[in-house]
Amino acid sequence: MGISAEKEYADFEDKVKRTVYFDNLSPKVKESVLKTALSQFGTVVGVQFIPNYSQFNNLPLCALIEMESVKDAKSVVAEIANYPFMILGMPRPVRVRPAEAQMFTDRPIKPGQKRQCRWVDPKEPDFQVAKKLKSLARTHAKEALCLLQIQLEEEEKLAKEQAESLKEKYNKFKTIDNLLIDGTMRRLASCYNMNVADE
């Protein structure tokens, strides 16, 4: 009673279409939170977090969320891509995009894949090229890590700036609030013959 490879893959592709990829999720976000959050767009079939195998330990989480229908998935992407959406904290919004096959670690084999590898003999000229390719790949990996680091620093900077400005604004607000509370405002207003509406 086997399922043919094509059918398996077709089912998988359907699933991919129904899934959305979220990142910039706070580590506090758990599956139930995501389900609740996205229930406003449609029925959530499943949530799968993507484990982080890098050496950075405060990366935002990523998750794959499978919706019941392709329409639901599309509406999620459409809405959240246009308006900032907060999950479990503000003001950093989450980011969404439609899922791709390669985001799934347990995907079935794509039918028709070539899998023929070959050992390259050191005497072949290709071997030298291959060596260069290898070191290029390693360099690229390092570049990627570098970029990630830079971006994390930028995020930290923005977060700090926002925290500062938020504190300032809050203090301003508190001052004004206090004025209202302790009546200073009213007295000032009567001094200047202005009307101050009582909130």
Place this chain on the structure above:
Amino acid sequence: MSEREVEFKWGKKKAIGKYNHEVQFYESFTYDKVEYFLYDSVYLYVANEPEPYIGKLVKIWEDNNKKKIKVVWFFRPIEIRNWLQGVAPPMKNEIFLGSGRGKGLYNVNPLEVLVGKCKVVCSSKDRRNPQPSEIELLMADYVFFRTFDVVTCKISEKMGDKIGDFEIEHFFNQKPGQAQRSLEASKGDKTIARPKKALTIGGDVVDKSLMQRNQFKSTSKLQLDSSPPISKKNLPFKKSLNVESLAKTFQRSERNVSPASMLRREGTAYVKPLLPPPQRIIGSEGDAGRSPRLPQSVKEYVKQEKSLPQIMGPPKQRIHPSIDAGRALTPGKSIRTDNQALEATRRPVYVDKSRWFKHKWEDLLRSGFVDGTVVLLQNLDPSYSSSEVQDIIKFYFGLNCDAKVLSQTAISSPHCGEAHAIFKKREEAQMVIAKLSKTCLMLPNGSPLLARTGIPPAPPGDPKNFFGHLSLSSIEARRERPAMRNAVSTAHFPQPNTIEYPMAAEWSVLQKNSALQWVALYENQGKEIEELKSKLIHK
């Protein structure tokens, strides 16, 4: 937590205790809307364990207002993995019946530890065992045909005559011709002619005329459907039976084996609630704050989902009895006593075995990192799946391994994929790495395969360090009001007239920038790769 009455009703009486006339034995009872019969296979749930224990009810009685049950244990393969070498590897839903005369074969527990019934089919070829049909095998939650001797720790397919003091026939399948019942059928009117043996159970002589096997086949699925849907108010629960006054002991005695390779679980554990099936957990916003109250294991357990692909692909996550998965379940459990309330919920456990496999990969990886058997393969074709990676390793190195590709995220390179491969031995892993660095295995897309030792990921940091989620300490205090709490914890779109909005906009800008940076980086890298690849003569 809301208190809730859990219904209980005794069913058919069986006998009075021979030595102690206060004791009344029973053949059936109804607990929390589920009817249990003697010799039913049941689930018993324990805190901190993701999977419930499976046992067979062999004795039910009440003594001094305390309801007790005696269960003979079934063992999951993972619990006895240390003794599975040399025998045929267990099937996906195979369990092992305890046998032998020793500690660990059975335990007496308070009746309240039950969390549901379970469909266990015996597929043993013993001639005394009615052979199950294909349908029955498919519908079963678990099958067993082997025993695990708790004294010798040996696995055997031979079925003796007794398990403990109980006749083996109770453990085999029902004889054909015995009435099958559904949950709703009336009780007690189907009697089966049984061989007239004087059954002695623990020294008490059972009244022969009461020896009716009131078993019926109930599917756990049936139970799932027939239970009313959980409403928000009902999770989690506390029973209002005289729980505090009950001596709360959940016992599963130690086996006399050396703890050398076992992970002992110290401390108390008490039987924890039944888990509602995952699909019903969808509550409203209030639940976001509620879930922390469920014990950690429950949360983990509830996470498992139908979303796990029905098609798992070729069995890359087959059971490796020889690999120490490092899971906390141990073959012998220490006797636990606790003084806390036994909790129970109303739903039979929905055991999703696919969750078990997922759990296993993380554990396999973890122990692999420790053992040095994990290899990180890089520069793969990103469209490869895990089984293809495994095949490549098998074909070109002649080695078996468990492999799983890493997820491609928004920041992964579209040009190369990565995978973790776990080998059985460290030497194999080292050999692969060495060979791939000295020589070159070229993939069909022209990329040479790279390999390095797998390093465990950094442990998760403090979630408070997550950049971008701000809070004001003074506002924290005001969060007591549920409205405020909901406002933050609810997922929402900020309104343009809030302070949140422009800040969110700033983040959006930053995020879009980051995304563009990655695109640019990978485009660049792609060009460099292509340049080099064009110099290849063969492809």
